[in-house]
Amino acid sequence: MSSLPAGDKRAVVLLSGGIDSATVLWLAKSRGYVLFAMTFDYGQRHRMEIESAAKIAKSAEVQEHLVFSLGMHLIGGSVLTGTGEVPKDRLDGVGGGEIPVTYVPARNTVFLSIALSWAEVLGAGYVFIGAHAVDYSGYPDCRPEYIQAFQSMADLATRRGVEGDPIKIEAPLIDMNKSEIIKLGAVLGADFSITTSCYDPDDSGKACGRCDSCLIRKRAFGHSGIEDPTVYLEQ
């Protein structure tokens, strides 16, 4: 256990139910923080995510897991919250710098803002997010310069910031690729069998195996040398 100053022992961790946020949660746990996990119910089509997040939170023995409802589907703008077609079988196009149709406008900004609010109320000194730029170069809000700009804004936005002890935004995976993240998570003890990546699972929650997220997951497990515990509808 690390010896953190009182009041900085708490961390809010954004937990989506996927591999990245599960790894970040276990990383924060390894650093000795008291964990407050936050999952957004934002009208995403794949409800499995929220169930996975609850299982991951339980497995990491968090102090509290808050599922926060947010009507992002009222706003629309992404196939993940709307009715459009989730793209399939296009691994070559993933991570190519173009902004994909699965991009939810300003999603990380909205999530980080609400996490910042909760952190301030809790007296938590940290907000952890599993954003990383390597496999998601197309998402503007997964870039290191974006995280830095959010930090600068947060320093001015909060009571703690005004008092000279701002809440820190931690994106420890920002420069890692997915297979490095899988290796890290495995070492830390994360159970990937309870995580969900698929953008378009079937009614029983089984992963499609063909959307961008499934393709990235399969490839990353392949590169990591760690066995993929996921059951895919199509291999």
Add this chain to the structure above:
Amino acid sequence: MSSLPAGDKRAVVLLSGGIDSATVLWLAKSRGYVLFAMTFDYGQRHRMEIESAAKIAKSAEVQEHLVFSLGMHLIGGSVLTGTGEVPKDRLDGVGGGEIPVTYVPARNTVFLSIALSWAEVLGAGYVFIGAHAVDYSGYPDCRPEYIQAFQSMADLATRRGVEGDPIKIEAPLIDMNKSEIIKLGAVLGADFSITTSCYDPDDSGKACGRCDSCLIRKRAFGHSGIEDPTVYLEQ
């Protein structure tokens, strides 16, 4: 009517139901924007705000008025979303630089983030907010430097930002005091009789006349020379 470039004719306006946001809405209207008003139902104790916002939106003939639900009461941290006592009769303490108990942690950050997301979906070039530093010097997220930092972050957070045409955050009242805002709103045609300021109205929606917000409102109407249309429980 101004001649705006196509795609920049739309503006999202944060509309709380109070004097400031009503004035901003009418200011955006005067500049010829197609208006998309956004009100947050964030578990605030004074539900009157939302009814007032709907009336103001209608009076300004907005294209759409979106009431967005947000469980900020799950997070707590303010007497405005919780059960604590709303302070009364302390006009001398208002605006004195201290952060008041009515501060909702990171509220403007959360609201601006969601408005940014909606603006991106709508193809709107502007987000208007009625924040001003003069009467609310105690709120960190009402300062000009905060708005600038939010803009810098937003430039990096969005598709439009990446494409070099970022959504602009407009806080046109930032350096005005409340009586100047009232004068501006009156000139633009805002109907203040349908606005709500009180932090603690009675069940019929009548303003208490004694909370910080009522005291600021009364004083500002007094200084403006414009008659206050509000019926207060206590004068």
